[in-house]
Amino acid sequence: EERLVESGGLVVQPGGSLRISCDASGFTFDDHAMHWVRQAPGKGLEWVALITWDGTGTYFADSVRGRFTISRDNSKSSLFLHMDTLRSADTALYYCARDRYSTTWGAFDLWGQGTMVTVSS
């Protein structure tokens, strides 16, 4: 079975840092670009970041560029999001999502269950 399992979500103080992870199984991880998408409580979906299959291409939403970094370890089928200078507006459920393509971007055909990040003092 193809699965994505996120972990690492915590309560963090404003200005703090956090790294969340996503472990993939049941498919060839490096055949796909990967994304992080977030959803604030009671709100809609917001795309956060994208990384190509080999990690050479990374792209970010304006709201997180310069504060967040996306990376992957294909040997461990894992995806990461490192978040710095966290703000209350970053409070959300963070989903890991698989792209249909490897070197470009497209629709997200597999989603994890999400990990909750809360930024609060």
Place this chain on the structure above:
Amino acid sequence: EIVMTQSPATLSLSPGQRAALSCRASQSIGSNLAWYQQRPGQSPRLLIYGASIRATGIPARFSGSGSETEFTLTISILQSEDFAVYYCQHYDNWRLTFGGGTKVEIK
């Protein structure tokens, strides 16, 4: 940034009825559009990509149409499990954006 606008915000219908959800892009995106379903307490699920191609395992009652700036998701005969929130998303460039969602609720 391409802005995706969905309408209506809420659609109140009965099981067995037909649902038509609209999504408009602020500029032409060709057929680079996907639709997702999110049931309460669940992760989103891909329904349609390429504006009209059903994803694996998606029932035939779901269909997508449109191109350029105007798109429609149609659910031909609503089942109880179809009452959920639906999002459109463009992927015409790397600045991927979602619409605000349409909630399909039981009337």
